[in-house]
Amino acid sequence: MKMLINVAETVxxxxxxxxxxxxxxxxxDVEQRVIVRRDAPVVGKVxxxxxxxxxxxxxxxxxxxxxxxxxxxPGEVFTSPVPDQVVRAAAAVDSGRGVLFVVKNYTGDVLNFxxxxxxxxxxxxxxxxxLVDDDVAVSDSTFTAGRRGTGATLFVEKIAxxxxxxxLPLERVEAVARRVVESSRSFGVALSxxxxxxxxxPTFDLPPGELELGVGIHGxxxxxxxxxxxxxxxxxxxxxxxxxxxxxxxxxxVLVNGMGAxxxxxxxxxxxxxxxxxDEREVPVARTLVGNYVTSLxxxxxxxxxxxxxxxxxxxxxxxxxxxxxxxxx
Amino acid sequence: xxxxPRGHGGAALGVLRGIAAVFLHTCADSGAARAxxxxxxxxxxxxxxxxxxxxxxxxxxxxxxAAGLVDREAERLTELDSAIGDADHGSNMQxxxxxxxxxxxxxxxxxxxAVLVAAGRQLIxxxxxxxxxxxxxxxxxxxxxxxxxxQVTAAQLRAGLAAGVAAVEELGGATTGxxxxxxxxxxxxxxxxxxxxxxxxxxxxxxxxxxxxLARKGRASYLGERSIGHQDPGATSSALLFAALxxxxx
Numbered sequence: 001m002k003m004l005i006n007v008a009e010t011v012x013x014x015x016x017x018x019x020x021x022x023x024x025x026x027x028x029d030v031e032q033r034v035i036v037r038r039d040a041p042v043v044g045k046v047x048x049x050x051x052x053x054x055x056x057x058x059x060x061x062x063x064x065x066x067x068x069x070x071x072x073x074p075g076e077v078f079t080s081p082v083p084d085q086v087v088r089a090a091a092a093v094d095s096g097r098g099v100l101f102v103v104k105n106y107t108g109d110v111l112n113f114x115x116x117x118x119x120x121x122x123x124x125x126x127x128x129x130x131l132v133d134d135d136v137a138v139s140d141s142t143f144t145a146g147r148r149g150t151g152a153t154l155f156v157e158k159i160a161x162x163x164x165x166x167x168l169p170l171e172r173v174e175a176v177a178r179r180v181v182e183s184s185r186s187f188g189v190a191l192s193x194x195x196x197x198x199x200x201x202p203t204f205d206l207p208p209g210e211l212e213l214g215v216g217i218h219g220x221x222x223x224x225x226x227x228x229x230x231x232x233x234x235x236x237x238x239x240x241x242x243x244x245x246x247x248x249x250x251x252x253x254v255l256v257n258g259m260g261a262x263x264x265x266x267x268x269x270x271x272x273x274x275x276x277x278x279d280e281r282e283v284p285v286a287r288t289l290v291g292n293y294v295t296s297l298x299x300x301x302x303x304x305x306x307x308x309x310x311x312x313x314x315x316x317x318x319x320x321x322x323x324x325x326x327x328x329x330x
Numbered sequence: 331x332x333x334x335p336r337g338h339g340g341a342a343l344g345v346l347r348g349i350a351a352v353f354l355h356t357c358a359d360s361g362a363a364r365a366x367x368x369x370x371x372x373x374x375x376x377x378x379x380x381x382x383x384x385x386x387x388x389x390x391x392x393x394x395x396a397a398g399l400v401d402r403e404a405e406r407l408t409e410l411d412s413a414i415g416d417a418d419h420g421s422n423m424q425x426x427x428x429x430x431x432x433x434x435x436x437x438x439x440x441x442x443x444a445v446l447v448a449a450g451r452q453l454i455x456x457x458x459x460x461x462x463x464x465x466x467x468x469x470x471x472x473x474x475x476x477x478x479x480x481q482v483t484a485a486q487l488r489a490g491l492a493a494g495v496a497a498v499e500e501l502g503g504a505t506t507g508x509x510x511x512x513x514x515x516x517x518x519x520x521x522x523x524x525x526x527x528x529x530x531x532x533x534x535x536x537x538x539x540x541x542x543x544l545a546r547k548g549r550a551s552y553l554g555e556r557s558i559g560h561q562d563p564g565a566t567s568s569a570l571l572f573a574a575l576x577x578x579x580x
Contacts, residue, residue: 108459144551
């Protein structure tokens, strides 16, 4: 597999050097793997820190900036960051009003952030954390690690980030983040497997004529494999599963997210099918975002995330944001 | 210092009964002053393991041997992980144990406990993923339970590892049969009562026995039924820890 890299061992640090070169508004510690807003700590503001494995860009480093995250900690490809990174980021962004950790529900992320919470508290930093688990492809039972955190992470970081900019205290920013998690559901599909730089070959075997329904953002298999379906059939399937679980009483934010190797042309076409299904189901759409935001390296495919929002959440969604990956109203 | 054989349970009793000769061996360069070789009527030999004395140097060599085995098996671990996980277990463990070796070489800890605590801390700070905190906790907690003794017996090591496993169970919320590293660690520790080689064999068998299991924890659990038929990468790397232990004791 050809890749635009030097060597597999340095893909993360090389990308961080690139982030540093392209974004003078960020402070990028390439060695310690911490990205923070240049103006951090922002006086009087609760700070948001997230992190996770690399390979999902622009998540999370691309969402650092005014209106969203204060800091991010990229781990190795598909590997959660270590507690030391998270504590370093928390210490760099804490203004004294506390830090909220946004954690995706994967065993590794959960364990490392749990250790980071203890270490940060030892350093006198007030910390809360919210677990994002929106992927309805995984049954949420005691027999699995629980639902995975995927597309809703963007909604949590944007909406809770705006709430923090509004000056809310830590416990209220945390409550907003939780509300977003509870209001969000996602479902993803893969048309091809992804290739990690370390392995150099596809991480799973997906025959040419088939797709994986319910795929995770690390190429983890989901519900089932079927012969290739049309964009409209995929939208029907995905929204069936989502709406079985989330019966929205409020208008929804829609994220039509590319996994990394699916062209925007196809994503917009899929977005039209998503809107068709939502119209048929009489689910009002407040806003739609289409693009590659929570990716899975070079995997082809997409995910759809719905988040039902009240007026306050919608206002925070619309609030200005200035990050490498998401930017409006400023 | 060498102890005396005390009670000996189960199958080993037969060996004891059939003792034809008892030889005292020491193995200075392994750090493990080997205690007794029991030679049975049929010529079978067995280390009486629980009284073997281990010093800090032995633990440093154990970590180096583990790093060597992880290096050698990295591709296989990643291959297993790509079937039911996310294809990074080999490289993560490689990075972690390489860092452990560097750390304990740069500042050799004075006691067995300190070696394991330093190794565990290093894994937590280097590996990431689930394996960082889990392996880190295993070694750190084992090290803490060994305390500050300059030398420990194999029986103490066994008790320390058992404390480490209890901490891993608590942190990860898994139990044996969930298709996790515990499925190699628990039988390995059990067999450590007999010998290092027996522990290596038992943990290897434990890892192999994860093949038909349904994963209930970690990333493989997302696969449900589809996790059946694959060997757990975490159990496989755990077996390497015991293989390294046997290698160093040999």
